[in-house]
């Protein structure tokens with residue numbers, strides 16, 4: 153799905169989290185929002201997912217105005233920084249949650265839900281953990297379950313807030329490849345937030361560098377490396 | 392030289408950093424136990440001893456009296472009405488306070504605590520002032536056949552005022568600690584607000600809620616001050632268990648007074664046993680929820 157961000161701004165009281173920003177994300181792209189802490193990455197992602205509403209500006213999905221769509225109507229697969237797995241439910245029930253939440257007419261039969269959950273568990277390469285609770289999983293496993301849960305609703309796009317933030321270097325590398333593979337097989341437009349420039353450069357087709365609520369530069373990783381548009385980008389990438 | 396050899400034969404015992412020496416430990420345990428005995432166990436036993444002073448038959452006979460039965464029925468009715476209402480209000484208040492950012496939030500939290508700091512007698516008087524026959528609202532209600540003061544609605548209002556903080560107080564820290572992430576996740580998965588509440592919010596707070604409700608219930612059955620003011624203590628009509636106990640005691644009917652007191656104490660004990668039983672039964676579940 154093509155996403156267009158048209159002059160979006162966001163105020164929290166007196167702080168401007170986003171000065172008007174505009175950005176077009178082509179259908180099927182894997183995009184990194186890269187920037188230092190407090191630059192507005194999470195805010196922008198939450199606005200796309202419908203968890204936050206912009207003070208001004210529009211969001212367009214496939215050219216149609218989506219600014220006023222509710223979070224449920226957006227059908228964005230959202231992976232939270234802390235994963236936000238439902239702690240009182242098994243992994244199976246976590247992944248099935250979105251399917252069970254559908255209105256009766258659109259809800260798959262129980263057997264079909266089980267089949268899909270099993271398939272997703274295979275996709276994240278954890279076929280045997282359906283009966284466990286989130287507290288019985290490692291950080292990396294939780295992250296993958298969160299991804300499977302987001303994919304279960306057959307989302308129109310995938311939004312991930314620092315998906316690898318809390319993991320050690322080795323697991324990060326593995327999961328990066330996992331996300332790349334899932335992106336390539338599903339073809340979903342995917343936006344992920346990171347403040348790790350290696351991660352952005354290695355994984356993304358397109359990198360959006362942000363600073364203090366503004367977009368500093370948008371481009372392919374190689375282009376940003378070769379031609380930083382502003383002193384900020386040069387310094388942030390250069391290190 | 393000899394010192395060194397001595398030290399070598401002595402087996403070395405390591406103590407964890409948070410562990411006290413046995414002497415300290417036993418002193419602390421003893422202090423705690425003595426304190427509990429004097430303040431809690433002894434009075435509780437005394438109640439039962441006095442209640443049974445004339446034998447169990449006398450005690451049961453006093454409980455079978457009309458006034459005693461009316462008082463027990465009224466107290467249970469009041470608890471059955473005010474506790475569920477307070478549970479709903481408490482959940483709503485805690486939810487509102489923890490899920491939204493707004494100005495005056497700190498003030499609202501203080502306001503929830505107000506019933507804890509205001510004397511119940513004052514609370515009762517406020518209800519009389521607001522709904523008594525001489526007030527505007529009260530006069531109109533009485534004229535239309537709905538008296539509040541010296542009637543059941545007044546007792547329920549007084550009980551609810553006094554016990555309001557219990558549920559909200561238990562829930563607010565738990566809900567703040569849990570944050571909004573799980574609820575937001577459920578919303579992005581397509582769940583409606585109500586579905587999120589029943590499938591995510593409520594299961595996550597159920598233990599705190601249960602605990603709050605049990606405390607609220609114990610207090611609701613035991614409330615004296617506020618209820619004494621608004622109820623008028625009319626025997627057979629508005630006299631609850633605590634007010635009846637006090638009246639019997641004033642009339643030197645100590646067996647009757649203490650028998651009823653024993654029943655009240657047992658209701659409270661049952662409440663606590665219930666809580667403990669539930670905790671033991673769901674111990675593993677509690678543990679998985681606390682970690683994570």
Ligand SMILES: Nc1ncnc2c1ncn2[C@@H]1O[C@H](COP(=O)(O)OP(=O)(O)OP(=O)(O)O)[C@@H](O)[C@H]1O
Nearest residue numbers: 164167168169188189190191192193194195196347
């Ligand atoms: N709910 C909120 N209320 C008030 N201010 C907020 C809120 N959320 C974000 N902000 C502010 O908006 C700005 C951008 O925050 P945001 O969370 O989008 O940054 P970020 O780029 O995701 O940072 P990080 O890398 O640390 O997660 C910050 O100055 C932050 O303090």
Ligand SMILES: [Mg+2]
Nearest residue numbers: 193194195313
């Ligand atoms: Mg962030």
